[in-house]
Amino acid sequence: MTELWDGLVQALHLIVTFDDEVVDIAWRSLRVSAASTVLAALICIPLGGLISFRSFRGKRLLINVIQTFYSVPTVCVGLFVFLMLSRAGPLGGLGLLFTPSAMVVGQALLITPIMLGLTISALSSVDKNIRDTTLSLGASERQAIWAIIKEARFAISAAIVLGFGRAISEVGVAMMVGGNIRGFTQILTTAIADEANQGNVELALALGVILLAIALVVTLGVNLVQQRR
Amino acid sequence: MTRKPLYCLVTVLVLAALVIGAIGCSSETSGGVLKPEGRLRVATTTSLYDTGLWGYLEPKFEKQYDVELDVLSGGTGLALEWGRRGDVDVLTVHSKADELKFIADGYAAERVWFACNYFLIVGPEDDPAGIKGMSPEEAFKTLYDGGEGKFVSRGDNSGTHSKEKAIWKAAGYADYAALTEAGIAAGWYLEAGRGMGDTLVMARELGAYTLTDIGTFLAFQSDLQLVPIVESGSILLNVYSVLVCAKSTKQEMANNLVTFLTSPEVQDLIADYGVADYGQSPFTSCAGQDEPTS
Numbered sequence: 001m002t003e004l005w006d007g008l009v010q011a012l013h014l015i016v017t018f019d020d021e022v023v024d025i026a027w028r029s030l031r032v033s034a035a036s037t038v039l040a041a042l043i044c045i046p047l048g049g050l051i052s053f054r055s056f057r058g059k060r061l062l063i064n065v066i067q068t069f070y071s072v073p074t075v076c077v078g079l080f081v082f083l084m085l086s087r088a089g090p091l092g093g094l095g096l097l098f099t100p101s102a103m104v105v106g107q108a109l110l111i112t113p114i115m116l117g118l119t120i121s122a123l124s125s126v127d128k129n130i131r132d133t134t135l136s137l138g139a140s141e142r143q144a145i146w147a148i149i150k151e152a153r154f155a156i157s158a159a160i161v162l163g164f165g166r167a168i169s170e171v172g173v174a175m176m177v178g179g180n181i182r183g184f185t186q187i188l189t190t191a192i193a194d195e196a197n198q199g200n201v202e203l204a205l206a207l208g209v210i211l212l213a214i215a216l217v218v219t220l221g222v223n224l225v226q227q228r229r
Numbered sequence: 230m231t232r233k234p235l236y237c238l239v240t241v242l243v244l245a246a247l248v249i250g251a252i253g254c255s256s257e258t259s260g261g262v263l264k265p266e267g268r269l270r271v272a273t274t275t276s277l278y279d280t281g282l283w284g285y286l287e288p289k290f291e292k293q294y295d296v297e298l299d300v301l302s303g304g305t306g307l308a309l310e311w312g313r314r315g316d317v318d319v320l321t322v323h324s325k326a327d328e329l330k331f332i333a334d335g336y337a338a339e340r341v342w343f344a345c346n347y348f349l350i351v352g353p354e355d356d357p358a359g360i361k362g363m364s365p366e367e368a369f370k371t372l373y374d375g376g377e378g379k380f381v382s383r384g385d386n387s388g389t390h391s392k393e394k395a396i397w398k399a400a401g402y403a404d405y406a407a408l409t410e411a412g413i414a415a416g417w418y419l420e421a422g423r424g425m426g427d428t429l430v431m432a433r434e435l436g437a438y439t440l441t442d443i444g445t446f447l448a449f450q451s452d453l454q455l456v457p458i459v460e461s462g463s464i465l466l467n468v469y470s471v472l473v474c475a476k477s478t479k480q481e482m483a484n485n486l487v488t489f490l491t492s493p494e495v496q497d498l499i500a501d502y503g504v505a506d507y508g509q510s511p512f513t514s515c516a517g518q519d520e521p522t523s
Binding site for chain 2: 088
């Protein structure tokens with residue numbers, strides 16, 4: 001139990017003293033996960049709008065497939081992106097493997113299904129009357145989708161927060177395509193795994209506390225924005 | 230209902246993505262090199278990383294040659310795979326047979342040894358199998374026959390794992406696959422599939438024996454209730470070598486790293502490394518000498 005207590009004390013110490021390396025790692029974690037969340041949102045919100053708005057053959061099957069990928073293991077996504085970006089792989093020429101960009105791509109791929117699925121269910125729960133009214137008032141499909149998205153904005157922002165949460169807490173993708181390079185691709189989760197491997201249990205715990213602190217700030221921020229509206 | 234908000238939202242999101250992406254690209258390269266192409270990547274076996282040796286040498290190399298050095302830590306098996314795929318430039322590994330195959334397959338021209346130490350079998354202090362002081366081969370035989378005492382294997386194709394297989398072979402068990410299958414079924418042989426540090430912790434928790442390099446063991450010793458059980462025997466020698474990958478596009482800088490590691494100054498640093506922390510250095514320098522043999 002002393003280890004847990006020491007970890008907590010050390011976390012407070014690292015936060016209060018603004019330890020350079022820890023701030024660097026935490027900032028990189030936040031940036032990579034924020035970028036991947038934005039990237040995934042750019043894909044998921046319009047695509048989710050289209051899927052939910054249109055009716056087509058195989059729609060139910062498609063949604064089932066998307067929901068299945070909620071449980072895709074992070075290491076599988078990591079392995080897939082690794083094989084794609086490796087020099088010996090199809091996208092090897094980009095030279096992206098073991099860079100922060102590769103981690104952004106990997107994490108975005110990881111959280112796209114969950115954000116897409118939740119966006120679709122958020123939009124499906126919007127009152128059908130809104131859709132019909134906008135269409136009868138002469139709105140184009142795009143305008144109607146936009147109206148529905150606005151109605152469901154709280155549920156969609158919940159999907160974004162969940163996506164961010166999965167991105168910042170995952171370690172499989174970041175480790176396999178980032179490589180945990182100190183000062184370049186090391187983020188909080190890979191640093192935790194690394195420090196624990198090297199026997200620095202207190203520091204590993206401290207980094208975990210810092211990760212939770214970041215999540216707390218982000219969640220509070222999103223809630224604040226929601227309450228204002 | 231108007232079209233304006235949609236465009237506003239998209240614009241904001243795109244801008245946010247660009248800004249975040251741009252920050253991600255620029256501030257990561259404060260070392261002066263703008264593209265990932267300008268970085269030298271070395272894949273290392275976990276022991277050279279977990280003991281802190283690479284963390285100690287990295288800034289010195291970067292300063293001397295004005296380059297960003299990326300150190301990637303993985304077992305020897307993973308490091309060699311990265312090398313075969315062309316994803317890293319240099320390897321620092323410790324498994325002679327695997328290295329020779331890597332060279333024979335044309336993935337590197339030569340291996341240059343720059344440090345050595347030794348492996349040891351560690352286990353619980355009360356030594357349930359009674360193997361203390363035996364030769365490594367006898368100790369493994371006793372573990373196999375005796376039924377007292379568990380053994381945790383790295384099980385990850387690392388250099389340490391290769392050494393373990395070599396010891397089993399020397400002890401007379403040529404069929405390693407059959408041995409592990411029987412051992413796992415009988416419950417005394419466990420495959421960790423993890424790095425050395427994790428494997429040591431697992432051995433501690435299970436009260437088991439394991440084969441470890443002295444470096445990682447020294448770095449972890451304070452947290453472990455494991456003691457050296459078998460530490461002499463010519464088969465326990467551990468040689469670290471550096472290989473420049475043939476697929477690397479940065480041959481010149483990669484060769485600089487070999488020159489750096491084998492230079493007299495760095496050889497002294499390696500030999501003195503860790504004395505203050507562990508009471509003895511986990512590594513012995515050996516560059517330029519005949520290959521250390523058992």
